[in-house]
């Protein structure tokens with residue numbers, strides 16, 4: 001399974017999502033590859049926001065070596081699943097697709113989180129809600145693995 005996490009800047013939410021999924025993939029010994037990207041390209045070449053790094057570190061996850069990049073057309077063929085953080089990411093990513101097969105790969109990550117009514121991961125860059133974001137992502141990502149692990153084992 002190849003999973004791409006996407007947010008706006010690729011310095012807060014999607015790097016955290018990438019780090020959390022990488023940690024779980026290692027824990028469950030899965031042969032998955034994970035990456036993340038932003039829709040904006042505003043922070044191309046930068047490491048994650050210090051607050052995202054510290055929040056992950058508190059939870060035993062190192063994301064400080066990640067480097068921000070913009071999503072590109074080839075990602076739609078290179079990845080099986082493209083998980084976005086909010087509706088605006090969704091709209092921006094869908095605009096880049098050219099085929100229904102590509103669109104079918106794009107999902108809101110909180111659709112996997114059964115413990116919340118929220119559909120969007122708030123943007124912690126502005127409101128500092130890094131712990132809330134971590135929790136929402138951690139719960140969702142556990143379900144991402146549960147859902148797609150099953151699919152992999154029967155194919």
Ligand code: 4NP
Nearest residue numbers: 007008009010011012013125
């Ligand atoms: P992210 O957060 O999309 O979770 O990486 C943001 C990072 C930077 C900006 C906005 C959101 N910005 O406006 O630069």
